[in-house]
Amino acid sequence: MTAAGLIFANIHDATVPELTGRRTMASIPFAGRYRLIDFALSGMVNAGITKVGVLTHDNYRSLIDHIGNGKDWDLARRNGGIKILPPFITAYDSALSGRDGATRLDALINARNFIDRCTEDVLILADCDVICNVDLQAVMESHQARGADFTMVTTTVDTAVQTLDSHAEVPTVNADGRVTDIAEYSGEEGKVTVCADIWLVNRTYLQRVLTEAISHGHKSFYKDVILRHLSADKFYAHHYDGFFGRVNSLESYFRCSMRLLDHDARVNLFYRRSQPIFTKVRNSAPTRYAPEAEVKNSLIADDCIIEGKVENSILFRGVKVGKGTTVKNSILMQDTLTGENVRLSCVITDKNVVIKDGRELCGHETMPFYIGKGVMV
Incomplete structure (x- = not known):
């Protein structure tokens, strides 16, 4: 099975306006040397993916500076590599709502040309507001073994450690790992299973549902695409048990950062031999x-x-x-x-x-x- 990647750089900018006033969520600095996009991008590279598109909307100058030609992730390639995909906005479009590319579904529709040019079997979609180190190769194997149309990565969050907001999606998963329902987080406390904002979807399936979304004027990726096809198509979940943090406020950014002062948390996130986290390398003097x-x-x-x-x-x-x-x-x-x-x-x-x-x-x-x-x- 072959795969290409799509990373959403701007989807959750409004949740941390302090840090995204002059940058995308993807380029928020983290842990002393990284940017948030490094986690999604490294996960894809570690799974052998050599073609990645970064879907962005605005404020992406720092993102371009960080990614460059992709050489730090071994993506400076003649074929494939990494591409920044800004929205296609005409003079007529920009005079309207100014929301082109602002939602996940908008971004996918704007990237339709990239998707149609892909020849890979599946596309891995990932947001940049999550901090985790998922073995995407294992997710791909699970997706293929089940014959799934769509696989979402889930994780269990302790609300005493990680705050959740209404944007968090809470899936209902049966004993076979099949997703039977998805609801917005409603404020329950304790340990909650949520979507980790990483999805695998068959390329031809994604093309079909995007065509349907365009023809019917759909706006929401979850409500109009996923929930509409949940019962009829093969939607599965793959559970992830490692370090997980979600940046949905300045407080959550602070808490996620402070968690890394714990040695076990750092080991869980960074020190995996087959799953390193790559970032832009700078040559600096010692402290x-x-x-x-x-x-x-x-x-x-x-x-x-x-x-x-x-x-x-x-x-x-x-x-x-x-x-x-x-x-x-x-x-x-x-x-x-x-x-x-x-x-x-x-x-x-x-x-x-x-x-x-x-x-x-x-x-x-x-x-x-x-x-x-x-x-x-």
Whole structure:
């Protein structure tokens, strides 16, 4: 069985407006050196996929900069490779609703030319708001063995650890693994089985349902496509048990990031011999620690200068922590500069933030204090 990939870069931008004001959900920085798209893209590459389309709508300059020609994922190829697929918008279209490519179904319809040119047996569809390391080769084998038309990856979420919103889809799966119903999350607490926003679909089947959706003016991928065909066609679920996080708010981004300070969580997500997570490689100098520096339980990228105290925090490349400064339970993105005697707690700084001497900024794990890109405080 052969497969191509389609990644949705913008579908959930509105859930984290603080981080997506100047970028797509796909290019949100994560874990000190990665972008959210790295998880979906690496999963596809690890499954032997060599043709990937990235469906995007707007704000995709940073996404293009990150992906480049795809060489860091071994996708700089003469045949196949990776392609950015912006929406096709005419002057007439743009004068209307401005929503072209804004939903999953819109994006698929806009990518119909890419889909029609594919010769692969199946297409793997993936969102960028989820953080996981799924063995897509195993999902493909399960899909083929069952003779499925459509396979969705599911996972079990503990609502005490991961918040869910109404966009989460809760499938009903019978003993044979067949999906019999799908409902929106209604607020139940405890452990809930949800869709991991990864799907496998037969290419010819997808072409048929997209043609039907266009002819009937359908708008929703779940309500108008999946639910409409659920009882008549072969829809199955493949369960995933590894690390799973969903970025659906600034709080959830903060919590997902902080979970990686736990060694077992990092091993579960990153340290799988046959399933590495790839990202854009940058050549940077090692981080320099001053004699008075103190670092405890933190992830610190290359090219940082640490002269103060860092605890339970994540620092991206090029961050400077000044003398007498204390950084606790915080996320400092690329090239953040803190002056001397600064106090930060539960703070998220975007790229190129400058915090002057003596500032004290404090948030909470349920409401982290966010400082936008390029802001001086």
